[in-house]
Amino acid sequence: MSIVISGANGKLGSLIIEQLLQKVSADQIIACVRHPERATSFLNQGIEVRHCDYDQPESLDQAFAGASKLLLISSSNPDDTVRLRQHAHVIESAKKAQVEHLLYTSFAFLGDGLISPSHLHLATEHSILTTGIPYTFLRNALYTDFIEVIGLKTAIANGELIIYPGDWKFNTVTRHDLALGIAAVLSEPDGHRNKTYELTAPHPWSFDELAIIMSESAGKHISIRQDPQIQNWIYGYLNKIDTSSTSDDLERLIGGPITTLKDSVLPFIKM
Template identity: 35%
Template sequence: MIVVTGATGALNGATVDHLLERLPASEIAVAVRDTSKAARFARRGVEVRRGDYAHPDSLPAAFAGADQLLLVSSNDPTADAIGLHRAAVDAAVTADVKRILYTSHQAAAPDNPFAPGRDHFATEQLLAASGIPWTSLRNGFYAHSLKWLAGPWRETGVIAVPSDGPVSWTAREDAAEAAAIILAARGPYDGPITITAPAAPTFTELAEIASELSGRTVRFQRIDAEEWAAAQSAAGQPEHMTRFLLGFYQAAQGGFFAGTDPLLGELLDRQPRNARDALQATSE
């Protein structure tokens, strides 16, 4: 039995869809906070269970019988992500789960300026200490985020951000499919594995790509971090979100998102989507 958490979200929901192309529905269960939102899976014969990291008592039953458990990471920047993940790992131990797969990030590191990278690293330490075999899916930074992180270049003709660091922009859809392939294969992946697009363009290179796609000159402008933060605040962005996003740009400048790996293409047996594809999608 494969149990997938967070299946009402975009990432793990797509993973379940890909699993259903490879395995009988009777071999899959989803653990979700709101079971009514998982009706589409129930209609296809997938067992729907209630499980909420914030309510640890709900988790052991939700994870029961799992040969493999796919834990989605918390994506709420205001939540105690490590505490939520600890509850999930503890429940997996209680439920005698045979293997945990966790949606981590390629930038999992204790010194990452981007807070989720630190949370992912801490969660991997929890997994390592659990005694359960585990796989950490260190996905590249999701490419659909370019819609926000590259700024309103379609209107201004300028990518004006506080970094020119490289980022291996990776399609969330590809990462979801890769997770399904690994789960269905019950392969020998242990510990962290890196799942990224094949290239990590800088923002200067993104401006060049945007120019080609739009047929007009799009230039890159690196702006002072505090000036950028002040502009975000002036535009109504909450302070905690401004600092959260600034951590991303600082991490990019520090090279935390620069690594690439051929594994994603090998798993998919095709060329993964890349930053050009993402910019094309946000241009349409």
């Protein structure tokens, strides 16, 4: 079995390979990267490294040759038109290479999304379905580290976390937990073919819960204040995606509980 990971040098890709190495031998893993010269750590672990650039279709045919499983990690390009074209290049090359199983890191609960990333992921999923290649859609929730942009240090200093008004609930997860779940799917037999997993927290959390954790960490009370005048792009984004729907798919895949909210957010509070 050859497990090919595209975007292997990225944060999620690197974590997936780290977890895969605990489940399969290094010679079963192929790390596809845009800059092979930056992948010496993989080579040192006995992992084959191949050049793979979503913008260079000619690089993909060879990169995917002999793949039993190919994990397409979604492009990080900020332009969704470019991203969709890049994904199309990967999917077409997967067909040419006769990949046996195509897995894709999509986004959780797409049917409830109102913004272009939802359309991007739905379009990519549809393209994969049209190939006839057995698939697995790994619909990842928002990363918990989005909290970096809501002003945690300022909140701790002032004793007050200011948020945009709303009944906010979050189904977020860590990259580490996603890597655990995805590595489980990649390393196990083909029971995951033609399935879609919503990889979210099993229960949503609130800003009130976050404030309690911040208070415990800071040794003083941190209150929550809603302010409709707050200027932060993140709330516009959060309002347009499904941040609250949950699933136990991720915990079932990893065979246990995901990282607690406290353990997930403390690194950002203490930075």
